[in-house]
Amino acid sequence: MHVGGISIEPVLDGVVRLPATAAYRSMAGTDDPKGSSEGDWAPHRGLLSEDGMLELALGGFLVRTGDRVVVVDTGVGELERGLFRGGQLLAGLSALGVAPGEVTDVVLTHLHFDHVGWTTRHGEVVFPNATYRCDVRDWEHFVGPDPGATKKLRPIEGHLEPWNGSGALLGGIDTMSAPGHTPGSTIVVVSSGSDRAMLLGDVVHCPVELLDDEWAGISDVDPELALRTRRALVKELEGSDTPVAAAHFPGLRFGRLLFGAGKRSWVVG
Numbered sequence: 001m002h003v004g005g006i007s008i009e010p011v012l013d014g015v016v017r018l019p020a021t022a023a024y025r026s027m028a029g030t031d032d033p034k035g036s037s038e039g040d041w042a043p044h045r046g047l048l049s050e051d052g053m054l055e056l057a058l059g060g061f062l063v064r065t066g067d068r069v070v071v072v073d074t075g076v077g078e079l080e081r082g083l084f085r086g087g088q089l090l091a092g093l094s095a096l097g098v099a100p101g102e103v104t105d106v107v108l109t110h111l112h113f114d115h116v117g118w119t120t121r122h123g124e125v126v127f128p129n130a131t132y133r134c135d136v137r138d139w140e141h142f143v144g145p146d147p148g149a150t151k152k153l154r155p156i157e158g159h160l161e162p163w164n165g166s167g168a169l170l171g172g173i174d175t176m177s178a179p180g181h182t183p184g185s186t187i188v189v190v191s192s193g194s195d196r197a198m199l200l201g202d203v204v205h206c207p208v209e210l211l212d213d214e215w216a217g218i219s220d221v222d223p224e225l226a227l228r229t230r231r232a233l234v235k236e237l238e239g240s241d242t243p244v245a246a247a248h249f250p251g252l253r254f255g256r257l258l259f260g261a262g263k264r265s266w267v268v269g
């Protein structure tokens, strides 16, 4: 994926496969919740693997803009947590010609364990020359109150430059505040002139949530706010032709949300 002179490449850390009907829960207070039955999935079979499983990629994106080498999200790391198993991110970066010491910036869409896995390893920063960046609200929500996140992330504190909501971050990279999944959940907007692409983090987990924004999200800290954020995103994307990829889309592939003949469609590529 290229946005002007900026390149965006997926870097896989692993893959998790879940039964599609188990992955989504119902929204509290909703009489007719979407995303919990075979019937709900029937129109969206194309988004599942051949055996009907929901495939969630784990990993991040390598963004090269000007003289910056930026990693957006860092996967699960060497941890095994339930079905979540990573381990491949550094090899993926190496295959793209990037050594850990060459990374200039680590940008974290939010601080859930499956996005911060390779920030540190055995208490040492993995990317020793990088500035680590996240929204200050997520830092305050997780580091301190959450023991697992604190152990993982405390060592980056001296390398941290948090941002606060929406704004310019680096040349060609802006943050767009997208709270709900976590308090500081952020969409990373890559742009060059009138071209742009968006990295959605966990604002959505599967394109189904863009096609029908009534689907309940996965592990949202504030489900109601996350739903409002998804609706606003879908409104913005519909017909915009902006390529987007979320942190767990299969293969970390980009797609576009199109609108025609009264309904939305998802086109990969």
Ligand SMILES: [Zn+2]
Residues within 6 Å of the ligand: 112, 114, 115, 202, 247, 248
């Ligand atoms: Zn995630």
